[in-house]
Amino acid sequence: MNITLHTLAAFATGTALAARMPERDRMNPTSVLEHSQGLLRDLPWLASGLAGNILLHGLMDVAPHTYPLPWRLDILAAFVLIVLTLALVRPRYIRKS
Numbered sequence: 001m002n003i004t005l006h007t008l009a010a011f012a013t014g015t016a017l018a019a020r021m022p023e024r025d026r027m028n029p030t031s032v033l034e035h036s037q038g039l040l041r042d043l044p045w046l047a048s049g050l051a052g053n054i055l056l057h058g059l060m061d062v063a064p065h066t067y068p069l070p071w072r073l074d075i076l077a078a079f080v081l082i083v084l085t086l087a088l089v090r091p092r093y094i095r096k097s
Contacts, residue, residue, distance in 0.1 A: 007078040009056045014050045
């Protein structure tokens with residue numbers, strides 16, 4: 001269940017940050033310059049997500065825990081969570097190139 005818990009923590013952090021990111025107009029096509037400025041604007045959000053996930057993963061590794069699922073089932077459960085998240089994610093969080 002270790003992989004599944006780490007996957008859930010990463011999704012929770014990403015969802016929490018994505019919900020707080022400023023809205024962006026997706027209707028207008030963006031130029032290369034506007035795209036790079038958007039990436040720079042998102043850099044603090046991306047950096048805080050990375051730092052938050054590193055902290056959460058470190059805390060989960062230090063916390064005492066057991067593994068109620070066999071490792072194969074753990075990997076399968078994490079894979080299913082990833083596929084479901086990709087299928088159900090709101091389109092506004094997906095950057096269209």
